[in-house]
Amino acid sequence: MADSGGPEAAQLSSNDPKGELGDVIPEEARSLLRKMEISVAEAEKRTGKNAVNMLETYTVYLIETRRVDSSAENQNFSPDSLWRRYSEFELLRNYLLVTYPFVIVPPLPEKRAEFVWHKLSADNMDPDFVERRRIGLENFLLRVASHPILSNDKIFYDFLTEENGWKEEVMETGFQPKADSRLKALNATFRVKNPDKRFTELKHYSDELQSVTSQLLRVRARVADRLYGVYKVHGNYGRVFSEWSAIEREMGDGLQSAGHHMDAYAASIDDILEEEENYADQLKEYLFYAEALKAVCRKHELLQYELETAAQDLMSKKQQREELASGTVRTFSLKGMTSKLFGQETPEQREAKMRVLEEQIQEGEELLQEKKTECDEYVRNAWSDMERFTVQKDRDLREAMISYAVMQISMCKKGIQVWTNAKECFSKM
Amino acid sequence: MSAGTPKSLPSSGQKSIQDISHPLSAEESVLTPSPDVGNTTSSLGEKDLSLPNGTPAGTSSPGSSSSLLNRLQLDDDLDGETHDLFVSVDDPKKHVSTMETYITYRVTTKTSRTEFDLPEYSLRRRYQDFDWLRNKLEESQPTHLIPPLPEKFVMKGVVDRFSEEFVETRRKALDKFLKRVADHPVLSFNENFNVFLTAKDLNSYKKQGLTLLTKMGESVKYVTGGYKLRARPLEFAAMGDYLDIFTQKLGTIDRIAQRIIKEESEYLVELREYSPVYSSWAGCEGELQKPLEGVSSCVSSSSSALEELTEDMSEDFLPVLREYVLYIESMKNVLKKRDQVQAEYEAKLEAVVLRKDEKSGVPADVEKCQDRVECFNADLKADWDRWQNNKRQDFRQLLTGMADRNIQYYEKCLAAWESIIPLLQEKPDIKSETD
Numbered sequence: 001m002a003d004s005g006g007p008e009a010a011q012l013s014s015n016d017p018k019g020e021l022g023d024v025i026p027e028e029a030r031s032l033l034r035k036m037e038i039s040v041a042e043a044e045k046r047t048g049k050n051a052v053n054m055l056e057t058y059t060v061y062l063i064e065t066r067r068v069d070s071s072a073e074n075q076n077f078s079p080d081s082l083w084r085r086y087s088e089f090e091l092l093r094n095y096l097l098v099t100y101p102f103v104i105v106p107p108l109p110e111k112r113a114e115f116v117w118h119k120l121s122a123d124n125m126d127p128d129f130v131e132r133r134r135i136g137l138e139n140f141l142l143r144v145a146s147h148p149i150l151s152n153d154k155i156f157y158d159f160l161t162e163e164n165g166w167k168e169e170v171m172e173t174g175f176q177p178k179a180d181s182r183l184k185a186l187n188a189t190f191r192v193k194n195p196d197k198r199f200t201e202l203k204h205y206s207d208e209l210q211s212v213t214s215q216l217l218r219v220r221a222r223v224a225d226r227l228y229g230v231y232k233v234h235g236n237y238g239r240v241f242s243e244w245s246a247i248e249r250e251m252g253d254g255l256q257s258a259g260h261h262m263d264a265y266a267a268s269i270d271d272i273l274e275e276e277e278n279y280a281d282q283l284k285e286y287l288f289y290a291e292a293l294k295a296v297c298r299k300h301e302l303l304q305y306e307l308e309t310a311a312q313d314l315m316s317k318k319q320q321r322e323e324l325a326s327g328t329v330r331t332f333s334l335k336g337m338t339s340k341l342f343g344q345e346t347p348e349q350r351e352a353k354m355r356v357l358e359e360q361i362q363e364g365e366e367l368l369q370e371k372k373t374e375c376d377e378y379v380r381n382a383w384s385d386m387e388r389f390t391v392q393k394d395r396d397l398r399e400a401m402i403s404y405a406v407m408q409i410s411m412c413k414k415g416i417q418v419w420t421n422a423k424e425c426f427s428k429m
Numbered sequence: 430m431s432a433g434t435p436k437s438l439p440s441s442g443q444k445s446i447q448d449i450s451h452p453l454s455a456e457e458s459v460l461t462p463s464p465d466v467g468n469t470t471s472s473l474g475e476k477d478l479s480l481p482n483g484t485p486a487g488t489s490s491p492g493s494s495s496s497l498l499n500r501l502q503l504d505d506d507l508d509g510e511t512h513d514l515f516v517s518v519d520d521p522k523k524h525v526s527t528m529e530t531y532i533t534y535r536v537t538t539k540t541s542r543t544e545f546d547l548p549e550y551s552l553r554r555r556y557q558d559f560d561w562l563r564n565k566l567e568e569s570q571p572t573h574l575i576p577p578l579p580e581k582f583v584m585k586g587v588v589d590r591f592s593e594e595f596v597e598t599r600r601k602a603l604d605k606f607l608k609r610v611a612d613h614p615v616l617s618f619n620e621n622f623n624v625f626l627t628a629k630d631l632n633s634y635k636k637q638g639l640t641l642l643t644k645m646g647e648s649v650k651y652v653t654g655g656y657k658l659r660a661r662p663l664e665f666a667a668m669g670d671y672l673d674i675f676t677q678k679l680g681t682i683d684r685i686a687q688r689i690i691k692e693e694s695e696y697l698v699e700l701r702e703y704s705p706v707y708s709s710w711a712g713c714e715g716e717l718q719k720p721l722e723g724v725s726s727c728v729s730s731s732s733s734a735l736e737e738l739t740e741d742m743s744e745d746f747l748p749v750l751r752e753y754v755l756y757i758e759s760m761k762n763v764l765k766k767r768d769q770v771q772a773e774y775e776a777k778l779e780a781v782v783l784r785k786d787e788k789s790g791v792p793a794d795v796e797k798c799q800d801r802v803e804c805f806n807a808d809l810k811a812d813w814d815r816w817q818n819n820k821r822q823d824f825r826q827l828l829t830g831m832a833d834r835n836i837q838y839y840e841k842c843l844a845a846w847e848s849i850i851p852l853l854q855e856k857p858d859i860k861s862e863t864d
Contacts, residue, residue: 416839
């Protein structure tokens with residue numbers, strides 16, 4: 001999970017404006033979080049009229065921000081706050097996707113509860129779901145705020161601080177139509193002649209990551225279901241031991257107290273599985289991150305394709321010019337055919353054509369140069385973000401696994417405790 | 430010299446190393462545990478001990494029984510009964526003949542009793558033989574509670590009769606059965622039991638159809654003559670009620686245990702899905718490869734531990750529960766028989782009372798009936814107490830066993846997860862990564 005840099009980090013970064021000290025300073029210190037504390041503190045239900053004038057219930061989330069004084073005195077500033085709903089977060093994210101296509105944009109928590117095991121509610125209004133979403137939204141904001149590029153975005157800053165007029169502001173950027181065409185482009189099929197091997201591998205990796213995380217989430221849901229059953233059935237022992245103890249003399253006490261331990265055992269699974277939801281949420285985040293990674297790769301493919309197309313167009317125009325100059329027709333063209341059939345063109349006509357072609361070639365050269373630059377820059381930026389992402393991912397997932405192991409250890413220790421207690425009771429029977 | 434009746438052997442003090450409140454030790458300090466039980470014998474012999482009722486105690490005990498005691502597991506039997514007969518069932522072997530395939534078990538006997546020609550016997554018996562023995566005991570000792578045998582019928586195709594697990598479960602139950610009979614003050618002296626333990630050719634003995642009588646047994650014929658019982662004595666009514674409720678509870682526990690095993694098995698199936706996914710994820714990662722492989726193997730270990738748990742519970746826990754259900758069935762039958770005997774007596778008595786004009790005095794056959802009732806009641810009461818005691822031990826053992834297995838399961842899982850924490854925390858050298 002992202003964390004905010006401390007004051008020492010802020011010190012260091014002032015000596016290193018270009019951020020060349022890379023690994024030494026956590027990137028967060030160079031970003032917005034250096035100046036500002038961000039949290040999603042609360043969630044509330046609201047009712048209001050929607051776009052089609054119908055009454056609906058929805059949840060809003062309180063975003064609190066507080067200036068952080070780099071002198072690290074006790075913050076006395078009270079936080080600013082505003083309410084936002086999920087759809088506004090989505091708007092923000094879509095804007096970021098379009099504006100920074102080379103960035104692996106942090107994902108939002110899921111819109112609807114998925115990979116749910118039966119005891120957990122799939123209802124969006126369920127308080128547990130809302131709570132987990134609140135945490136997920138906070139995590140999203142922190143990740144964006146700690147990103148070296150995204151954190152400097154004004155729209156993002158205003159999202160955190162400007163309650164009114166933000167929606168209009170973001171719409172005015174004109175990102176919406178770009179978002180629509182981006183989506184179309186990402187889904188289009190086209191073939192790149194010389195794919196960049198690194199990006200191909202990256203895309204392959206993103207597919208793998210998506211696949212394994214979703215498999216794990218599916219398995220986890222089924223495992224949770226079964227484990228729940230195992231623990232809960234033990235609760236039945238509690239009742240039957242109690243009933244049995246009623247007809248026993250010497251064995252009664254031991255049975256009765258053992259029964260209580262069985263009840264405790266059965267009850268313990270609720271907390272255990274609730275904790276496990278955190279692990280599931282961490283997996284989900286990276287499931288969605290994989291999607292974002294794939295999008296970056298696809299965008300690169302698109303640029304590559306456009307570059308190749310531009311190069312190809314230019315080449316064919318140049319060829320046309322050559323043909324026109326030499327008078328030979330090497331390539332088939334309708335003009336060529338008609339001139340053969342209806343007679344040659346006049347020198348004036350040819351000159352005019354030549355001028356047009358030269359213009360087009362000029363434009364084509366410029367376009368090619370543009371595309372090349374665009375592509376190179378994209379590759380550079382995307383690759384840099386990819387490296388940042390890899391470091392983050394490795395760290396996060398490692399931590400996730402550690403906390404999962406710690407959870408398992410805790411669960412085992414609880415189990416040993418309960419059964420040891422029960423055993424003591426049994427031995428006193 | 431060994432005693433003719435169970436209670437008079439004073440050296441039964443040696444039998445239990447843990448035994449503190451033995452009647453004989455009332456005048457002596459607590460017998461200290463001694464590896465060489467022989468010493469205790471002689472020290473006992475030198476003191477002037479007498480039984481609580483004043484009977485002077487014998488000064489020596491047969492050396493053979495004291496050395497036997499060393500090697501055998503002793504119950505904390507506190508009623509001062511003799512243990513001069515030790516039996517065990519082990520070493521199952523498969524026999525294949527043209528007609529059939531079956532398992533035999535080695536039955537070993539070690540005893541100091543004079544009813545036995547030799548001090549030691551070792552021969553092989555099959556389930557059929559145990560079944561025969563039990564039927565004979567039921568016939569000849571109808572006033573007693575006969576311990577149960579493991580289930581006779583096994584559904585072919587569902588259970589493998591020759592699998593190690595099944596045979597071992599059965600062996601344990603047969604061993605328990607035989608030990609319970611050997612520990613019983615009356616049943617252990619039954620002629621059929623003696624034959625079972627000693628006869629080389631049991632089959633020919635069975636065919637002879639000899640029905641040897643014990644003092645209490647055959648002469649009394651129990652007819653289910655449709656006599657109506659007037660008033661069941663409270664204690665036997667209580668026994669009946671207890672058994673009814675206890676059966677119910679056992680049935681519930683059996684169902685719960687089965688359900689747990691089923692849920693655990695299904696949990697196991699899903700749990701197994703984890704490992705390959707983690708492994709395949711490890712395959713496409715760099716720095717995370719080792720940690721992911723670690724998690725994969727951890728989950729595998731947990732799965733194996735769980736499998737062991739469910740198997741153990743199936744093999745060890747459920748059969749014992751079922752055995753008790755059978756036990757209770759046969760006990761209820763004995764209670765019914767007792768009711769019948771009492772009813773018969775009451776009917777006959779009533780008939781006599783009505784015939785007031787006959788010479789006074791209770792006729793012989795009515796007296797015999799009364800005797801029967803009283804003997805039956807006494808036997809049953811004694812057996813009931815013994816049964817309650819055994820039941821308590823059995824269930825204590827059964828349930829602590831269940832707790833133990835669960836503890837072991839969690840300990841195995843704990844060890845696995847704790848072992849990968851250092852692996853997960855170990856960060857590879859960053860410098861080398863950027864080359």
